[in-house]
Amino acid sequence: MKSSTKCGYVAIIGLPNVGKSTLLNAMVLKKISIVTHKVQTTRTQIQAILSKDCSQVIFIDTPGIFQPRKQKEKALVREAWKSLDLADVIIFVHDATKDMKEESLSLLREISDNKIELIVVLNKIDLVDKEKLLNLIDVIKVKNGASNIHLISALKYDGVVGLIDDVKNKIPIGEWIYSKEISTNISDRSIAEEFTREKIYQYVHKEIPYSIIIETENWNEKSKNVVQIHQNIYVTANNHKKILLGKNGEKIKKISIESRLDIESYLNKKVHLFLYIKLRKNNYISSIS
Ligand SMILES: Nc1nc2c(ncn2[C@@H]2O[C@H](COP(=O)(O)OP(=O)(O)OP(=O)(O)O)[C@@H](O)[C@H]2O)c(=O)[nH]1
Ligand SMILES: [Mg+2]
Incomplete structure (x- = not known):
């Protein structure tokens, strides 16, 4: 070769x-x-x-x-x-x-x-x-x-x-598979969902985080350097909603701020992140891509 x-x-x-x-x-x-x-x-x-x-x-x-x-x-x-x-x-x-x-x-x-x-x-x-x-x-x-x-x-x-x-x-000798500027095979949306999931794992305990699914409802590039992201957080029980919100909504606020900071540093853009907690009893884990 x-x-x-x-x-x-x-x-x-x-x-x-x-x-x-x-x-x-x-x-x-x-x-x-x-x-x-x-x-x-x-x-x-x-x-x-x-x-x-x-x-x-x-x-x-x-x-x-x-x-x-x-x-x-x-x-x-x-x-x-x-x-x-x-x-x-x-x-x-x-x-x-x-x-x-x-x-x-x-x-x-x-x-x-x-x-x-x-x-x-x-x-x-x-x-x-x-x-x-x-x-x-x-x-x-x-x-x-x-x-x-x-x-x-x-x-x-x-x-x-x-x-x-x-x-x-x-590693073997061979042609590169990806072009030089590509850092992952995962889409920006999925990475942003993962960052929110990470914060939920940090702030919500026991089994609850494992049943939560995050999906991007809307991803709106407002300008070259600003993106607005709406994510739905699906929980499987009503009381999980309350736990995720925390007292006066403090927990979800922390989750939102910390996830936004991570997304901003990943995308190198200003991010407006909106999180919505929704009930979906039959949650399933979709694969990320
Ligand atoms: N002190 C110390 N902690 C570490 C080190 N590497 C990872 N950790 C901690 O170990 C914990 C697990 O790290 P992860 O990277 O999520 O481990 P993982 O093997 O990917 O876990 P799974 O995805 O659940 O299989 C986290 O709290 C990390 O901060 C290390 O070198 N030193
Ligand atoms: Mg891991």
């Missing part, structure tokens, strides 16, 4: 809440995938594209893999595994504050069986002492044989540059 460019898909896989989306955003230096303290934040595959020098790396963020019970959970886990169909490289992320238990080891084993280039990331090292890290590395080497292990703090951007270099070395 004559091409001097490189291009490859890199799937980021791991248990829920290990920091996959934080890592994806750190690698492309842009908030594309939402991050919360709750499990099962990411619901679908999200691509973030890093095009630099002669390499194009297409990172795929995925839902966390766990033992699913409900139908909805099965769909999440299936979505994560599907990313391996495309992947040239897999980044397996483990939360270094946690021991390497059977759940992680069997997932790592299953991933290793795919014969795709594998990089193991121990994330959240800002919270862990050296001795624990050395123990984890030992367990991974002895029980799995994986030797390419990176120590990372995605939150503090520690070790991320070295990880990107390693990934660039491992």
Whole structure:
């Protein structure tokens, strides 16, 4: 092949809440995938594209893999595994504050069986002492044989540059798939909906956020630098409406302000965001695109 460019898909896989989306955003230096303290934040595959020098790396963020019970959970886990169909490289992320238990080891084993280039990331090292890290590395080497292990703090951007270099070395030679200025395969509308969902996860507790769906009712480009966005937030029960509103509407106000700020910084435009809470008993999760 004559091409001097490189291009490859890199799937980021791991248990829920290990920091996959934080890592994806750190690698492309842009908030594309939402991050919360709750499990099962990411619901679908999200691509973030890093095009630099002669390499194009297409990172795929995925839902966390766990033992699913409900139908909805099965769909999440299936979505994560599907990313391996495309992947040239897999980044397996483990939360270094946690021991390497059977759940992680069997997932790592299953991933290793795919014969795709594998990089193991121990994330959240800002919270862990050296001795624990050395123990984890030992367990991974002895029980799995994986030797390419990176120590990372995605939150503090520690070790991320070295990880990107390693990934660039491992992707194949080939033409770029996306043009240079494209940073994701997800539409602006969906990203804006996701930012609102992130704030709801932060401010509303227990199971309620998981049943909420956000849809854009209207997206009106008022001028080159100003956009007006109307989003519907569908809840499945009347009392969820009240919880989301909060006392004197304070909660939804906070959600709206914080989501708007994120959307503004993503679009690099002034945003007028209007949120409407609506009841829809049979909510379904539509895929984002
Ligand atoms: N201290 C610390 N916290 C981190 C780091 N990376 C992620 N986190 C936190 O871990 C939590 C989960 O992060 P996410 O990026 O949403 O994790 P995820 O693996 O994408 O989670 P799911 O999408 O639910 O599977 C958030 O509260 C992050 O702020 C890190 O390097 N250090
Ligand atoms: Mg995630």
